[in-house]
Amino acid sequence: MSGFYDELSPYYHLIYQDWEASVERQGRQLTQLIRERWGDGTQSILDVACGIGTQSLGLSAKGFTVTASDLSKAAVARARQEAEARELEIQFSVCDMRNIESHHPAGFDVVLCADNSIPHLLTDEEICSALRAMHSRLRPGGGCILTMRDYAKEGRGRGIVKPYGVREVGGVRYLSLASLGF
Amino acid sequence: MYFVEDNMKGSEPRTRVMRSRYYAIPIDRMLMLMGDAGFQSVERLNDVYFQPVLVGAKGA
Numbered sequence: 001m002s003g004f005y006d007e008l009s010p011y012y013h014l015i016y017q018d019w020e021a022s023v024e025r026q027g028r029q030l031t032q033l034i035r036e037r038w039g040d041g042t043q044s045i046l047d048v049a050c051g052i053g054t055q056s057l058g059l060s061a062k063g064f065t066v067t068a069s070d071l072s073k074a075a076v077a078r079a080r081q082e083a084e085a086r087e088l089e090i091q092f093s094v095c096d097m098r099n100i101e102s103h104h105p106a107g108f109d110v111v112l113c114a115d116n117s118i119p120h121l122l123t124d125e126e127i128c129s130a131l132r133a134m135h136s137r138l139r140p141g142g143g144c145i146l147t148m149r150d151y152a153k154e155g156r157g158r159g160i161v162k163p164y165g166v167r168e169v170g171g172v173r174y175l176s177l178a179s180l181g182f
Numbered sequence: 183m184y185f186v187e188d189n190m191k192g193s194e195p196r197t198r199v200m201r202s203r204y205y206a207i208p209i210d211r212m213l214m215l216m217g218d219a220g221f222q223s224v225e226r227l228n229d230v231y232f233q234p235v236l237v238g239a240k241g242a
Contacts, residue, residue: 011183026231116204140240140241142239144239147231147235174185176184176186182206
């Protein structure tokens with residue numbers, strides 16, 4: 001799995017119509033959710049599947065203290081560069097979400113696993129193991145946020161093509177699409 | 183994922199292909215697993231983010 005994201009990390013922003021705007025919007029939406037559910041005193045966030053930093057960057061910019069990890073070294077390296085470019089202080093490291101219990105300290109206000117990351121774990125047992133690890137890293141009363149696709153609303157079959165559109169960056173035109181099969 | 187890269191200078195475009203797998207787990211089942219893992223007050227939230235959001239809390 002890390003190989004997939006190592007290869008994807010230079011291109012990941014191309015999936016978004018406007019990645020910069022998505023960083024800001026997702027940071028704002030998650031901030032509103034966190035404030036509404038767990039109050040203004042919520043400060044520390046552990047992002048266990050940070051990828052290139054889409055959610056961590058936006059949340060750090062909103063004032064949260066963000067610790068972020070991902071199993072992909074290349075994705076974490078890019079996230080670190082993106083944070084530096086924005087002068088954001090985020091503690092990044094490489095860690096599989098199933099191993100966070102021995103990697104991160106406990107006591108976070110919120111644990112986040114966004115953007116359909118957890119369904120990369122392919123059995124109920126693996127998912128439950130990761131969820132237990134997330135639970136262990138929270139302070140008592142802390143909150144967990146998962147975001148994922150609603151597979152009940154996805155088409156079924158093979159050869160389903162999902163276009164992500166055409167972007168032009170630095171004189172290069174990129175066409176990106178996914179080919180899906182259920 | 184397929185990425186076709188065209189430098190728009192007449193040379194051959196480059197295509198990068200990356201493959202991955204997902205478990206198409208229903209959201210109701212994920213909520214159940216969150217409960218099994220110890221989370222309380224698990225809940226699905228719609229229309230607050232670009233994907234459905236699942237929340238839960240650790241007991242105080």
